[in-house]
Amino acid sequence: MANVDELEALLRPPELEMPPYPPKVITLASGEKMVVRQLDREEVPILLEAIYPLLWVERDYYDIVSARLFGELLAYKRYRVKNEYVLVGLIDGLLAGMVNGHMVDEKVGMSYHTLTIRRGLRVGSHLFAAKMEYHMDFLNQEEVLIVAESPIGFRRWMIEYPLQKKYEVPHELGGGPSWVLNKETYLAAKPRLVSGSRPVSTQLLTGAQTIVLPEEEKIVAQVLGGKGGDK
Amino acid sequence: MRPVAVIGAGMTKFGRSEWPLLKLMNVASLAALNDANLGDVKVDGVVVANMGAARLNKQTAIASALVDRLNLFPAMAESVENGPASGASAFKVGYQAIASGMADVVLVTGVEMMRAVNNLEVTDFVASLSHPEAEYIYGVTLPGLAGMFARLYMERYGVTREHLAMVAIKNHANAMKNPYAHIHQTVTMEGILTAPEAVVNNPPIAEPLHMFDCCPVSDGAAAVVLATQEIAEKLGRQVVRVAGIGQATDTHAVHERPDPTELTAVRLAAQRAFSMASLTPQDIDVAELHDAFTILEIAESEEVGFFKKGEGHKALAEGVTSLGGKLPINPSGGLKAKGHPVGATGVAQLVELTWQLRGEAGERQVENAKNAFACNFGGFGNNVVATVLTREG
Amino acid sequence: MDEKVYGARCKDCGKEMYPAHARCPECGSENLEPLEITGEGKVLTYTDLYALPLDYEQRYLRLAIVELDSGLRATGQLLDEKPKIGKRVKTTVGVVRKSGDRKTHGLQFVPL
Numbered sequence: 001m002a003n004v005d006e007l008e009a010l011l012r013p014p015e016l017e018m019p020p021y022p023p024k025v026i027t028l029a030s031g032e033k034m035v036v037r038q039l040d041r042e043e044v045p046i047l048l049e050a051i052y053p054l055l056w057v058e059r060d061y062y063d064i065v066s067a068r069l070f071g072e073l074l075a076y077k078r079y080r081v082k083n084e085y086v087l088v089g090l091i092d093g094l095l096a097g098m099v100n101g102h103m104v105d106e107k108v109g110m111s112y113h114t115l116t117i118r119r120g121l122r123v124g125s126h127l128f129a130a131k132m133e134y135h136m137d138f139l140n141q142e143e144v145l146i147v148a149e150s151p152i153g154f155r156r157w158m159i160e161y162p163l164q165k166k167y168e169v170p171h172e173l174g175g176g177p178s179w180v181l182n183k184e185t186y187l188a189a190k191p192r193l194v195s196g197s198r199p200v201s202t203q204l205l206t207g208a209q210t211i212v213l214p215e216e217e218k219i220v221a222q223v224l225g226g227k228g229g230d231k
Numbered sequence: 232m233r234p235v236a237v238i239g240a241g242m243t244k245f246g247r248s249e250w251p252l253l254k255l256m257n258v259a260s261l262a263a264l265n266d267a268n269l270g271d272v273k274v275d276g277v278v279v280a281n282m283g284a285a286r287l288n289k290q291t292a293i294a295s296a297l298v299d300r301l302n303l304f305p306a307m308a309e310s311v312e313n314g315p316a317s318g319a320s321a322f323k324v325g326y327q328a329i330a331s332g333m334a335d336v337v338l339v340t341g342v343e344m345m346r347a348v349n350n351l352e353v354t355d356f357v358a359s360l361s362h363p364e365a366e367y368i369y370g371v372t373l374p375g376l377a378g379m380f381a382r383l384y385m386e387r388y389g390v391t392r393e394h395l396a397m398v399a400i401k402n403h404a405n406a407m408k409n410p411y412a413h414i415h416q417t418v419t420m421e422g423i424l425t426a427p428e429a430v431v432n433n434p435p436i437a438e439p440l441h442m443f444d445c446c447p448v449s450d451g452a453a454a455v456v457l458a459t460q461e462i463a464e465k466l467g468r469q470v471v472r473v474a475g476i477g478q479a480t481d482t483h484a485v486h487e488r489p490d491p492t493e494l495t496a497v498r499l500a501a502q503r504a505f506s507m508a509s510l511t512p513q514d515i516d517v518a519e520l521h522d523a524f525t526i527l528e529i530a531e532s533e534e535v536g537f538f539k540k541g542e543g544h545k546a547l548a549e550g551v552t553s554l555g556g557k558l559p560i561n562p563s564g565g566l567k568a569k570g571h572p573v574g575a576t577g578v579a580q581l582v583e584l585t586w587q588l589r590g591e592a593g594e595r596q597v598e599n600a601k602n603a604f605a606c607n608f609g610g611f612g613n614n615v616v617a618t619v620l621t622r623e624g
Numbered sequence: 625m626d627e628k629v630y631g632a633r634c635k636d637c638g639k640e641m642y643p644a645h646a647r648c649p650e651c652g653s654e655n656l657e658p659l660e661i662t663g664e665g666k667v668l669t670y671t672d673l674y675a676l677p678l679d680y681e682q683r684y685l686r687l688a689i690v691e692l693d694s695g696l697r698a699t700g701q702l703l704d705e706k707p708k709i710g711k712r713v714k715t716t717v718g719v720v721r722k723s724g725d726r727k728t729h730g731l732q733f734v735p736l
Contacts (some may be wrong), residue, residue, distance in 0.1 A: 029432040029443065031419035059247075120416055122432050129431065151349050159683055195428040224247065355677040365643040366699050368728045369720050370676060370685045378671030379689055386709060435684075438672040445675075484643055486689040486697040491668065 013082030016103055021087060021134045024196035025204055028121045032091050035200055035208035036130045039086035039098070044077040046211050047086070050095055050117065053216045057223055061150035062115070068173065069113045072100055084112075087134065089127050091118065093212040099127040101135065101144070109135035109144040110172060114153065117219055128157060129194045136186045144181045147171040161189045232330040236463035237471040237620065239267025239456030240585040242578075245413040245570030248450035252288045252344040256297050259452035259575075260340045263582075264301070267456040268466065269336065274456070276334035277308040280321035280341035281574035283356055288344050297340060307334065314360045315523065316609025317341065318453070318577020319616035323476050325457045335459055341578030342452040353448050357573070360610050362484040374445055376485055376611040377524040378437025384492045384526060385439060388541040392439060394548060396424045398525035399443045399567055401553055406564025408554075408594040411579075413449045413570025444525040449570030453579035460623075471588045474510065474602070475619035477503025485611050494534045496615040497606060501535035504604070504617040512536035515558065515619075516600040517587050519580035521608035522565040528552075531606050532560060535617065554595060562587065562595045577607035581618060588622040627717050627729035631696065633659040642696045664714045664736065665692035670707045679723050690715075690733050700731030712736045 023037035039047065051073075054066040075081040083103035089096040096118040101111045111131060116124035135141045146163060148154035157163060158179055167177035200208075214222065241262020243255055250258070256279070264274070279294040290296070294308040307328075313320040318341040325337035345353050358372040366376070384390060399418055406412035423433040423443045433441045463470045479499035482488050488495065505511055512535060520535075522528035532543040537558060546552060552560040563569045563583040566576060584603035586592045605618045631642030635657055639650035642661050647654055670688035688702035690713055701720055704713065713733040720730035 027422055027426040027428045027432075029418045029422040029429075030416060031422045120414065122434075125431060126428075151351070155351070159681065162683055192430050192434070195431045197427075224249070351678050354675055358677050362643060368730050369687060369699060369701055370673065370680055371687060371699060372673065372675055372677055374675045375671055375673040375685075375687050378673060379669040379687065382671060382709070383669035434674070435672060436675045440671075484699065486668075486699045487641075487643075491689065491697075 012079045016083050016106060018083055018085065018103065019138055021085065021130075021138055022198055023200045023205060023208070024130070024198045025200045026126050026196040028091070028123070030121060033204060034089045034091045034096055034123065034126065035204055036087055036089050036127065036196065037208055039088050041077050043211060044073050046213065047073055047088070047095070047098060050213050050219060051115070053220050054115070054223060057220060059224060060152055062223055064149055065113050065115055069098070069100065069115055072112055076100070085134065087127060087130055088211065089123055090208040090211060093207050093210060095211050095213055097123045097127050099131040101131055103139060103141065104145070107142045109139060109141045111144055111146045112173070117214065117222055119222055125156065125193070126195070130196070132181055132186060133194050136183060142183055145169060145171050145178045146181060147173050147176050147178055149173070160193065161185055233332060234460035235326050235329045235457055235473045236460045236468075237455050237473065237581065237585045238458045238463045238466060238468050239263040239265070240454070240582040241266050242411055242453035242575070242582050243451050244411050245449045245451035245572060245579070247346045248344060252284055252290055252293070252342060253296055253300060255344060255450065255452040256293065256340050256342045257300050259342070259454040260297060260301060260338055263340075263454035263456050264338065267458075267468075269456070270466070272336055272458075272462060272466070274303050274336045274338050275306050276325065276328045276337035277303060277306050278321040278325045278337060278339045279308070279310045280317035280339070280578055281310055282312055282314060282317050282343060283345065283573070286356055287347050287353075293342070303338070313614060314609035315521070315573045316577060316607045316614050316616050317574045318579065319581070319605065319607035319618055320478070320577065322455065322578060322581055322618065323478065323616060326473050326476060329457055329459055335462060337457045338454060339457060339578060340452060340454040341575035343572035343574040344450045345448050345572060346450050350448060365484040365486070373523065373611060374437040374440060377526060378440050380485070380491065380611070381440050381524065381526040382438070384530060387492055388544070390526070390529060390544045392424060393420070394529065394544040395440070395444050395525040396420055397547055398522060398528045399423065401547070402522065402561050402565040402567040405554060405562050405595055406568030409564050409569060412564040412568055413447055413451070414564070414568045418443055440524055440526065446523045446566040446571040449572045451570060451572035451575045451579070453575045453582045455578060455581055455585065469589050470623040471585050472621050472623055473618070474621040475504040475506070475508030477501060477505070477507065477617045479503065479615055481613045483610070483613055494530055494612045494615070496612050497531055497534040497608065497617075500615040500617040501606065504619045505536070508619040508621065510602055510619060510621075512604075514602045515604045516602055517562060517584065517597040518558065518560050518604040518606070519563060519583055520560055520565065520606045521576070522561060522567045523571055523608065525567065527608065528560060528565065531608070535604065535606055554597065559597045562592065562597055577605070577616065580605040580607060581620065584620050588620060629661045629717060629731050630658040631661050632656040640694065640696055642698055661692075661696065661698055661731065662715050663692050663694060664712065665690045667702065667707060667709055667711045667713060667733070668697065669709060670702050679721050688733055698731055700733055702733045704733070704735045
């Protein structure tokens with residue numbers, strides 16, 4: 001980052017200490033290995049490139065999710081949201097999906113978005129679960145606030161976990177009322193929703209060091225033509 | 232009764248359609264008509280198979296609309312709604328029209344556009360075929376009926392989740408060779424059953440059935456052109472003759488059947504089709520079965536007479552039903568991976584078998600296939616249509 | 625609760641059925657009378673259904689086919705934490721579906 005002068009120091013939110021998310025590897029239905037790891041700030045531009053063509057895809061609310069994620073990623077890169085993080089899923093280096101969120105304070109986390117590029121393999125489920133795992137197991141938070149923008153998200157997160165209503169607390173994304181994942185629900189859901197193993201072999205980690213993007217048409221085609229739905 | 236032949240076949244790629252319902256129908260129909268290459272011969276009948284256009288797409292009387300778009304006036308036309316067996320039922324209606332002499336050339340088009348509404352709505356729409364007072368009110372859906380069927384069947388015959396996974400793995404692999412399939416994604420035993428991650432990869436839908444035991448929700452259309460064998464020969468086409476059609480029904484509420492693990496309508500429909508064709512299950516070289524759920528491929532393979540009751544899963548495990556095996560089942564990928572646009576499915580099965588019999592199935596071609604069999608399963612087995620096709624010469 | 629679930633009995637041949645039909649499946653008679661579906665029986669098969677239709681906001685629904693001691697079978701909701709094929713249950717009637725304000729009553733099976 002550029003040097004932090006006085007004004008910049010005022011604009012930047014204060015950061016809490018965040019232990020890094022230790023990478024893990026997940027065997028998918030296809031037998032492929034997906035590495036889930038934390039994104040470095042310097043890698044933000046490549047995610048923006050992946051998201052860009054999805055800004056105009058109305059199906060399953062990809063447009064809204066992409067546009068908001070675009071802003072959140074920029075804010076992360078340029079320190080305009082406090083304690084933000086991004087996790088990515090990579091299959092042979094190829095970007096399969098991404099999730100992000102942040103720490104509201106030490107005890108409360110907030111989930112932002114989940115965007116799946118490789119559809120039909122539960123990549124979104126795995127990544128959302130990794131995000132919850134980060135808040136609960138590594139940031140040691142007590143609860144995570146969540147809203148859904150699409151029916152798929154609603155059905156998947158709200159009912160699958162299942163989350164509790166916490167309508168009195170507004171979510172930063174506005175929209176529907178907040179739902180909350182607390183520690184108890186998380187621990188109950190963990191065996192059936194959080195998976196993967198650590199440590200990740202050096203070979204797989206090396207393969208996941210550089211993010212490779214599918215071709216632009218392929219990104220859109222996968223998003224449109226994928227199995228989709230919440231079956 | 233005049234002999235009837237399939238002289239043209241075509242379909243759209245199954246999946247999520249960007250096209251409206253009518254365009255799906257137009258595209259599949261034109262593919263079949265162009266394949267038939269009719270020249271001066273006129274289509275004098277149109278039958279459309281569809282289950283949900285009135286509810287899902289807010290369109291009715293779509294057979295008349297199809298005649299209009301394809302300029303097939305003044306052909307007679309009607310739609311057939313017979314649940315998930317609509318496709319083969321429409322084919323049967325087309326067959327009857329020609330066999331009886333009422334028509335000479337009939338276009339049969341099956342179509343369904345299910346992704347126009349969200350999945351909750353689709354689930355409810357399909358569930359509406361169950362018994363309204365004795366099943367539907369309880370939250371019963373098709374996966375629910377299949378789950379109860381599977382649990383009893385598996386307990387009784389020693390079928391395991393591994394066998395069910397084998398059906399999925401085989402059909403996903405077959406679909407990789409089918410450009411028209413909805414799902415182009417291989418799955419592995421590790422990924423859907425044995426790895427610890429399989430809990431997440433393959434979540435329960437209706438225990439003991441999991442996500443990869445269930446067909447996807449698809450949009451798509453498929454069409455065939457039927458004609459008298461005389462016209463088929465005159466046009467110089469390889470004749471694929473409709474050798475037999477059988478249909479049978481069973482109780483609306485599944486629990487009323489004397490033995491709920493028996494698919495009596497499947498057995499009777501198959502027997503009738505084989506009897507009409509003067510063939511036996513052992514004469515069949517390739518089959519398309521209605522694997523809306525993996526357990527159904529195994530159960531149907533027994534009920535139609537390919538294997539003894541309780542032995543279908545063994546044949547599957549031995550590779551008998553794989554491409555390259557003695558009796559390949561669902562070379563197209565089946566409903567499991569090719570997709571299941573309900574009204575289109577029965578027609579799509581016959582499109583695949585026509586291609587197989589003509590030797591036009593590409594990488595998934597079953598060598599030298601002469602006799603083919605299809606089972607189109609409506610309701611939860613309360614209305615079933617079986618069809619036998621034969622290559623002449 | 626005065627909500628009940630009915631099948632039918634044929635007044636001519638005595639055949640009992642659930643659900644009711646317009647004609648007796650045994651003798652063809654149209655002379656049928658309502659028959660309350662109630663009693664004890666055993667679980668023939670069951671499932672935990674996660675792909676739920678509209679009207680349900682829970683994670684899954686436990687459904688079963690039960691064989692009653694009368695010989696009749698019925699589909700319904702199974703309210704049992706430890707379901708097993710062959711387990712003894714009895715029928716109760718409860719709310720099985722809620723559509724907005726409309727409640728539908730139906731069979732629920734509870735362990736003995």
